Amino acid sequence: MIALTEEAIRSSFVNASRRERTDANLPPTWASTLWESLDYLGWRDPKLPGRAYAVIPVETGRLVGIMFRQAEASVGLRMMCAWCEDVWLNSEVVFYGAKRSGAAGRQGNTVGTYVCRDFNCSENVRRDPPLPYQGYDMEAARNTRIMQLQQKAAAFAMNL
Template sequence: MLPLTERAIRASFLNASRKEVSDLSLPAGFDELNWDDLTYLGWVDPKFPKRAYVVVEQEDGSVAGVFLQQGEKRTGSRAQCSWCDDVTLTNDVQFFAARKAGAAGRKGDTVGTLVCANFGCSAVVRKLPPLAYTGFDREAARTERIRRLGENVRGFLRTLTD
């Protein structure tokens, strides 16, 4: 992911009001982020723990962001993250809902997804997968997982503008 400025992030949101954008807090350690290790930037707002934000670079090089609301914590069996598709993680998966952009969002239409609670998908897909069989190309599998993660996040954002 290309490095982003605070201004670019704030300007990228598809479904947030000006007030919500002005109220957002950037993630802790924003100035020290290693952008090369991120497929998308996601964080929970420290001032508003039920609010979260995701920003991703689009195929055309533009940046799109989304404002999310965190659902209630689940108990019971662990769900699979819809973005990184990892089934071996020990961390929680959380339900997030996003208002649709434009008139649909103003009417109250939302889209939901299950995502790693700490938005750690970028780190998950960059780990070498286990050797599945003799001759398995672990590097190619990692590259494909990174590509698919970006595709899944961008696909979710597209559902907000449909």
Template sequence: MLAITAQDLRGAFVNASRKEVSSITLPDWFDDADWGSLDYLGWRDPKIARRAYVILPTLDGHPVGVLLRRADAAPRARAQCTWCQDVRLPNDVVFYSAKRAGAAGRSGDTAGTLVCEEFECSQNVRRLPPLAYEGYDLEAARLRRIDELRMRAAGFADTVARER
């Protein structure tokens, strides 16, 4: 992911009001983020319960900010993250919903996804997968997982940003 400034980050949100954008609390680690190892930027708001934010590069490379709301209830069974699809599940997965951009969002239309609770997807896909069979190219599999994460996250960004 390309580095983004705090000002550009606030300007990227497509489904948040000006008041919501002005109340965004950036993560403590924002200034020290390792942009080269992030496929998207995601964090939970430490001041507002059940609110989270993600900055997702779209398929054409532009950053889209999405305000997320965490569901009240946890999934009944151990869920798999829709974005990283890590089968080893080193962390909890929760349901987040997002108002859609524009008139659709104002009329209550939302999009939802199951995502790693602390947005660890970039770390998850960079770990080498288990050896599937002798001769299995672990590095190629890891690179494929990174590309697939980027495509799924960008797809969610496009779904939220697209006005119906």
């Protein structure tokens, strides 16, 4: 992922009002982000519990920023992240909902998905799983998981 400016992040939000864009708190570690190891930028708002954001590259050079709300209730089961599909998760998976962009969002329509609570999908897909068998091509598997994460996150963003 390319390095993003504050202006690029704030202007990318498609389902937030002008005020919500301005009030969004950037991640505390934003200045020291290792952009080359990210497939999208995702973070929980440090000052507003239950609010989270993701900025996802879609198409050539276009960004889609999403403002999420975390569901208050949990299902009590261990869910799998819909984006990274990691089975060796180090973090919790939660349901995030997002209002749709445009007229649909103003009418209250939303979409949602189960995602890693702290948006550490990029780290998860780059971690090597246990070797399933001798001769297994770990690098090819890692590259496939990275590509699938990028495709799934972009597909969700384009569905707003």
